[in-house]
Amino acid sequence: MSMRLMQFRETNVLDSIKFGVLSPQEIRKLARVTVVRGELYEADGTPVAGGLRDPHFGAIEPGERCPVCGNNREECPGHFGKIELARPVLIPHYTDFIYNILQATCRVCGRVRLPDQKIRYYMSIMERLRVRWPQLAKVFSKQITKEAAQETRCPHCGAQQYKITYIKPLFFYEKRPEGDVRLNPIEIRSRLELTGDDLILLGFDVKSGNRPEWMVATVLIVPPLAVRPSITLETGLRAEDDLTHALAEIARQNERVKQFIATNAPETMIEDAWMQLQYIVAAYIDNELPGAYRLTHRRKRNLKTLAQRLKGKEGRLRGNLSGKRVNFSARTVISPDPYISINEVGVPEEIAKTLTKAVRVTPWNLEEIRRYVRNGPYKWPGAVYVYIVDEKGRGRKIDLRFRKDWDKIAEQLKPGDIVERHLINGDIVLFNRQPSLHRMSMMGHIVRVMPGKTFRLNLLVCPPYNADFDGDEMNLHVPRLEEAEAEARGLLLVEKHILTPRYGGPIIGGRQDYVSGAYLMTVKTSYFSKEEVSRLLSISGYEGELPEPAILKPGPYWTGKQLFSLFLPNDFYFEGLSKINAGDLKCSGPECFHDSYIVVKHGRLLEGVLDKKAIAAEEPNNVLHMVALEYGNSEARKLLDSVYRSFIRSLELKGLTMSLADIDLPPEAKKLIAEKVEEYKKQVLGLIEKYRKGALEPIPGRTLEETLEKSIMDVLEKLRQEVQEIAANYLDPFNDVFIMARTGARGSEVNIAQMAAMLGQQAVRGKRIKRGFRKRALPHFKPDDPNPEAWGFVRNGFREGLRPTEMFFHAAAGREGLVDTAVKTSQSGYMQRRLINALQDLYVTYDGTVRDSWGNIVQFKYGEDGVDPMLTYHGKSVDVDRLIEKAKLEEAATRQ
């Protein structure tokens, strides 16, 4: 299988595509049918000869033989046909270029309306531009066109020139002395025929044998049936493709024109029919031309014609060529499993049995593969297809689902055969969650087949995927080639993406419970009995000796710091601040009682509590980052697969929950808050009074009203802050909710104050809520009510509960957030698409320069220092301070 693909790659390499205008001769050469009838089928249901379903368009039915090439529908490539147009018509979109040529060339001799000398000069410039700066060549030809169009007399033959106007989409007029005259396609064509080699100046590629008159069609090419297949509905009715409908329309109109001409109908009638034909052909090519007709399906739906097939997100280019649908993929809901490795993904058995991997039989895996074949397609681990390969290297495919003699087939297997077996443990797959915004959105995972129907995923890899488990689904792809598998293992594996190139820091790591768990494990007040230590270490897979317990009486007890140290590399050094290093718990150096300064020396956590800053994802220069950078990704993965589990386990041992009591304020605090509220409300009323009296001083650059609003908002924000302080003072700073907030696991002091005491001012577009009714936001208030509550100030917290008006204001502010996200995603998505498109061709070459695929140098040295941001200390390629500290430590150790 893979050999075949590799051979294909080496033999059928696409070198280049030359674009050009299709000539009538070429069309006639290609065509195997001339369409002369608009009808598709005879009364008996057979296709009309010379119709659009003529069998000469190629075999598409099962069992059908192609009358042209004699192949069946699999082998027949399909054949083109043609429609000989009764009179020529313009092809839309080419009209822009036709216009340029008509404007810039002589109507009598066809030369570009510039003196010979100039033509030669421009030609020499053009030649060079076309080679090096094709885009500039386009601009240049526009310039030349403009210049030539200025000339009112041909410098070559001296003929008088007239101004050409182009009325979109299809009409050209010439301003002659006798009036505006429409140029019909025949006239246009004959003018284009006059032109010669100097058209290169106008950007038209005559050099490759293209002729401008081909832009006016005399014969239309008709695509093979495979391009426009008809479908049979279950009612037995045939439904034709839109293209067939459009072509039939053309054929009918074409016949009509022919007939008019043949019967010597009045010229006006012919003209009308001809014009009609022109419009239909235009619509066949692009059914969304502004100012032209639309071809419709029974007057209801606009037909999807050629341009529509290519255009847009679902069009051929973006929908089928830049992005392709694939086989060997699966999608289902994800759910968490903290006990599999971050490198793994749990795959449901059902999916493992559907997705297959092609393996070549060798003497070394023969027995193993025979076992799969014997198991058959329904029992995991089994196999679904077997390719028996003969001496010539040709394979015979056996579908095990339709066979019962699996044992016999297994016995017949020999090295060289290929078996499509089920996914098994240890296979590598690509795992992806949309939106795929960065390269960590698709990583390589090792398969672990499991019961159940969901993909299982370690919680630590949620950050790069931005995944949670509220119903998220993810995709899985099986690599097909050895080459692809090798790349997946070598480059895509999760552990190779612990560090992100975005800022040089870890993007994989703990969140939420991992953070509070790490805190509870390493906090000074935590000691673990032997049983607890066993639990923590066994879940982490620790197999070494137990260290000396930190406490001997009343019994052996260990600290969490001791346990954590067991997993660190022996010479690991780290110094840094904890997240809790703030306010009362601030430590400025290692000698500090609050334990918020982390010191790790010789692989031992000596002091400092572990929390968000130390172990979480997206925290550069933390413990995990240093391990990954200095000891390798694999070492970092081991850390994640071991101690991080004990964080969770210690959380389970110690227990962490949240209760109403955690946010319950004592009466005196409530009284204090009420007083504050009164005080500040008075301030607000005072401001309003001042404003009404005209005594308010405006902030420069603002109106008086804006100043008032801003001052009120400031006052109310200050109130919220003071209330927050009161709440924080009266609540137990070591209760579970505060632990979560301080360690950075979840929530903040603001959130706690909002629950316990007061939500504060709600804002929409950064302003108080002013919309609603005349002079009031809600009918519950008096017009022009000065009280802040009337304009979105929420005095209560969630503990007390909101009043109906407060709840409404809160919902209004919440809605803004939802709308914002919706708008934002589309905008930033488009920005990213453009960024990717502009930058995707850049790469680092072996000489260290950054170039695009065409060899243009964009940077002489990547990032000016050639450093990969992924391998940096938060942007710094060398951490000098750290190096010196490490060296000092080492010297101190050797001195002892």
Added chain:
Amino acid sequence: MSKKNGESPYERLKRKAAEILPQNIYQDLIDKVEASGLSEEGKQRVIEEAIRQYLHAQVQPGEAVGTVAAQSIGEPGTQMTLRTFHFTGIVEFDVTLGLPRLIEIVDAKREPSTPLTYIYLKEPWRSDEAKAREVARKIEYTTMEKIIEDIDYQLGDRVITIVLDKERLEDKGVTVDQVVKALKKEKIGEVLSIEEGEYKGKPVIFIDVEVSEKLLPEESLLMPQSFHSVNEKIKKIYLKGIKGIKRISVREEEEGSGKFMLLAEGNNLEEILRLQEVDYRRTRSNNIHEIARVLGIEAARNALIDEIMNVLKEAGLDVDIRHVMIVADIMTWSGAIRQIGRLGVAGEKPSVLARAAFEVTVKQLYEAAVTGELERFLGVTENIIAGLPPRVGTGAVLLRMGKPARNG
């Protein structure tokens, strides 16, 4: 310690480090190592390790740094604020930040939606707030409208009275003399009298002007609209300042530094840089095109980097500067500023298929046919379309082992 050509191993290592490491890292390293108090061997070890770290952190050939940069800037875009107006601690201005500003920058819009000029001053203006304010007054674009309280006229009477607000005159630093001169220069008419007085409770100056015949012909003396147009003309009279600078504020360069700078709304670098009070080295504008025009494309590249980094920083997003550099470089390497998108970088690619797969598909294909373009399948999209491996990353390696020889 063995010495070769009079050089200690430590010195030799230093020289090696100087060769390999970038200047700034080297300097930092040597300064800190010398001050560290480590033993000779310890110092050597640090330098060796620093060199090792630096070399270890080098990018690998083939790395698709463009795509990585695009992702690194695009991915956090979803986390950015959408609100156009974000408060930035400057009292008077609302500045466009966040996603809209980022899009504006990569779009290479001609005019930023909030044009700003950061004007730094030379001494002595820099250290003296009053002097800085004087410069600000000089720069601010001022018309008569800003100091006129009212214009009084009567139908049939050629003489009109311009009422100037004294307070505002002072605030803007305009003298009555200047006003009279300006009126003369614009040929409004003859100034008859200048009087101080009070108007609506404010101290004002009344200027009586006999409007010239040219502006106010005899026959139009009874038509209110002709007086109106005269009034409008007077209001638009330029008094002083630099065109385009709407508002200007004085603030400290850094809080508590005692050094002052000006923040101006509006762009006009050409004129501002000409002023002798202005420190042309540091003064900058947030209009990339203007910088390219006035200071050149290299300056524009740096301005792009600064602006993008600033937007990201204000939004609290962490993105390595190297990614931003790539964006700035692709926008400027051709010598002119090109936007990221159909009308710039993406639309000027040499590949037909890449352009067609991006936007305006049909037009691109027709153009390719007429100009006879050649698709050579060098870029990423083209290869994806053709089902070939793109030539970046592992695909950049074109050297491959041949087929195994027969019978071998």
